[in-house]
Amino acid sequence: MTDWEDRLLDRALRETLGGEAPADLSHRILLRLRGGPRGEEKAPRRPPSSRLRAALLAAVFLCVGLLLRGVLAPRETLLAIRLAVTEGRVRWLGTTRRLVLEAGGSALVRPKPGDRLEAGTARPAVLILGGYRRFFLDPNTILEVRAMTATNRNGRTILGGLAIAVVSGGLGWMAGGGLQRAEAGEELDMRVETAGDGAPLLGTPKETELAERLAAAREEIRRLRARLVAREKAEAPEGVEEEAPAEKPPPDSGDPIEVLPSDPSLAALLARIDWRMAGRTMKEMIPLLEKLNEALEKGGEIPLDLAGEIQKLNGNLLSQAKAFLEAGVPGSGVNGAWTHPAVTANFMNALLAEAGMSLDEGQREALSRLGRRYASENEILRDRGKDPNALALDSLLKEVELKDRFLEETEAMLSADQRRILHPESLRGRIGMDLFSSGLVLAQYLRPVPVRNPGQLADSLRSSLAGSLELSGPARAKVDRLVREFADSLPEEIWKGGPKGKAPLRKAWVQAVARRQLGLMKRILREVPMADADRRQLRSSMRIFLPIRR
Amino acid sequence: MSRSPEPTPPAELIRRHQRALWRWLRFLGADGPTAEDLVQETFLVVLRGPFEDRGPAATSAWLRAVARNLFLKDRRREARAAAALEEAEAVWLRFRAEDEENGLKDALRACLEELPERGRRVLGLRYEDGWSRARIARELSLGEEGVKSLLARLRKALRACVERRLWA
Numbered sequence: 001m002t003d004w005e006d007r008l009l010d011r012a013l014r015e016t017l018g019g020e021a022p023a024d025l026s027h028r029i030l031l032r033l034r035g036g037p038r039g040e041e042k043a044p045r046r047p048p049s050s051r052l053r054a055a056l057l058a059a060v061f062l063c064v065g066l067l068l069r070g071v072l073a074p075r076e077t078l079l080a081i082r083l084a085v086t087e088g089r090v091r092w093l094g095t096t097r098r099l100v101l102e103a104g105g106s107a108l109v110r111p112k113p114g115d116r117l118e119a120g121t122a123r124p125a126v127l128i129l130g131g132y133r134r135f136f137l138d139p140n141t142i143l144e145v146r147a148m149t150a151t152n153r154n155g156r157t158i159l160g161g162l163a164i165a166v167v168s169g170g171l172g173w174m175a176g177g178g179l180q181r182a183e184a185g186e187e188l189d190m191r192v193e194t195a196g197d198g199a200p201l202l203g204t205p206k207e208t209e210l211a212e213r214l215a216a217a218r219e220e221i222r223r224l225r226a227r228l229v230a231r232e233k234a235e236a237p238e239g240v241e242e243e244a245p246a247e248k249p250p251p252d253s254g255d256p257i258e259v260l261p262s263d264p265s266l267a268a269l270l271a272r273i274d275w276r277m278a279g280r281t282m283k284e285m286i287p288l289l290e291k292l293n294e295a296l297e298k299g300g301e302i303p304l305d306l307a308g309e310i311q312k313l314n315g316n317l318l319s320q321a322k323a324f325l326e327a328g329v330p331g332s333g334v335n336g337a338w339t340h341p342a343v344t345a346n347f348m349n350a351l352l353a354e355a356g357m358s359l360d361e362g363q364r365e366a367l368s369r370l371g372r373r374y375a376s377e378n379e380i381l382r383d384r385g386k387d388p389n390a391l392a393l394d395s396l397l398k399e400v401e402l403k404d405r406f407l408e409e410t411e412a413m414l415s416a417d418q419r420r421i422l423h424p425e426s427l428r429g430r431i432g433m434d435l436f437s438s439g440l441v442l443a444q445y446l447r448p449v450p451v452r453n454p455g456q457l458a459d460s461l462r463s464s465l466a467g468s469l470e471l472s473g474p475a476r477a478k479v480d481r482l483v484r485e486f487a488d489s490l491p492e493e494i495w496k497g498g499p500k501g502k503a504p505l506r507k508a509w510v511q512a513v514a515r516r517q518l519g520l521m522k523r524i525l526r527e528v529p530m531a532d533a534d535r536r537q538l539r540s541s542m543r544i545f546l547p548i549r550r
Numbered sequence: 551m552s553r554s555p556e557p558t559p560p561a562e563l564i565r566r567h568q569r570a571l572w573r574w575l576r577f578l579g580a581d582g583p584t585a586e587d588l589v590q591e592t593f594l595v596v597l598r599g600p601f602e603d604r605g606p607a608a609t610s611a612w613l614r615a616v617a618r619n620l621f622l623k624d625r626r627r628e629a630r631a632a633a634a635l636e637e638a639e640a641v642w643l644r645f646r647a648e649d650e651e652n653g654l655k656d657a658l659r660a661c662l663e664e665l666p667e668r669g670r671r672v673l674g675l676r677y678e679d680g681w682s683r684a685r686i687a688r689e690l691s692l693g694e695e696g697v698k699s700l701l702a703r704l705r706k707a708l709r710a711c712v713e714r715r716l717w718a
Contacts, residue, residue, distance in 0.1 A: 005645070013673065018677045021569070029593045
């Protein structure tokens, strides 16, 4: 066998058995394609190796230095820009100044080639550059100033442009009615722009400061006008018709968050949902769930009247979730559709608005961005799940992991008060109780098995498999051995302090058991000879057998 | 007068070919991130240039050629001979690695089913669970070299089976 043949087989095994697959690059390619023609010599997105990078950086700085000498007079090198952080945390590592800005902070900086701006590691940051444009930085994003140009406008010397490279991570901004993104390796060429009020995006320190004071004053006037309109409306006697305010409605208006504006059918569905009703229902339901959880944690019986109330409210939500399922929103079962990023984002928005903790504009945009990213990952997962050799349980667990990541990132951009509304501490991670948890997806496939020890669990599983698969004697013996190994491999916490009686189940337990069960299924498929029909049946099974201590 | 067919829209072209192109680059030796970068670069070069859509097979070949050149350019320092990549192209076509259906992957799946239990287990541990050779050796009470040659034998058996199925 030649080296190439061996390598080809190795690659095919990695794809077939190991599930290696590329990410969907369509979006990135099309974005770059729309960005206009670029030379083929453009540096690749991937950061080059350290030696090559050092050489490239030296070359870049040399070129920039030469360019600047030709373009900028000494005074203009002091041109400044204001950075304001509204969410998260960023570090400015400038040649002349280093500082850390937390949410609410702002500072004037004088950018020079090589200066860097780093977003914090824990959560995304929202940055307003020059008092005008808002950027959404992914955690760990590093931006680097590559070049600046100056221009003269109406007798004023202002920065004509700023080239910023995305060294790592990525950032987004709203433009042309949609979210634009730049990823590591790409460069942003920002030209002079003016806000609606004529304030320049970039300018000299004095000009920038004056322009920003003007913009801030105008913003304050707008805010006061909006408050005045709201107060007059509240105080107006009934029956007096008010003039519609010219301002944009506040973000708690219950409007759906656009996550997939490119999908008109989903957008139409989102527009049809009664979000206010959904928000009200969840607001009423969560305290009841807390009470139910408390009763069950204490080992009591299920309070039937409470359960009835919850069930009634749940019916309202279920009808909405079903609409998403019927419309083909991808996900496992009704709860898979409910937890789809586009849907969850809107249910969160609705609940927070109802609770008086509306998402602000920045949060809505950030949530929309997150939802879009994860919705696209969700699509890729769905496509992979269509592979006839994929295990349904594997796809289910990957869906749960994806939604966990989405929810974690979403939480990171919420305030502590908003987080408490969505996830009261007592319900966090409780299967079926936590409304914004991937545990809802798992709950649909849970099969609690009341047992006392691993041996009883193995017996129960054996008889379940024997009933569904037609195995020969030796094959059955092999399955018995594997099942026993699986039961013995469950973490000790499952048997000590784990699921018991009617107490609410924790997602962490279910995930731990499901992962091991997936391992068991893979081993059975790999090591036990069986008919194709049995293989298909095993691959399509999504049941999770959770031992519940009797 | 015959009209040339409508050109495939870029999004469709990317969707149709990106996976095989990524596989091709990984086969040539690009690591995961490099393969992803080069897939993007390849489409950009092709879609920005005077590209004529002459059907899926010709498009695949064209994309592979562009990707191979970009890969060589990327690896210039390593000076991997272009001639060696000609051989890679021949192996790729012979094993129908491009095809998502009725190609190498389908044949391989069928051949895996034919392997004895022990062989399937070892390949599963290596490729599915990502175990190192040393860990597999411990699990099976073998020497590491033993696992290495066992894996090589299994791949050889699979290759023979795949060839039989593809060219039967």
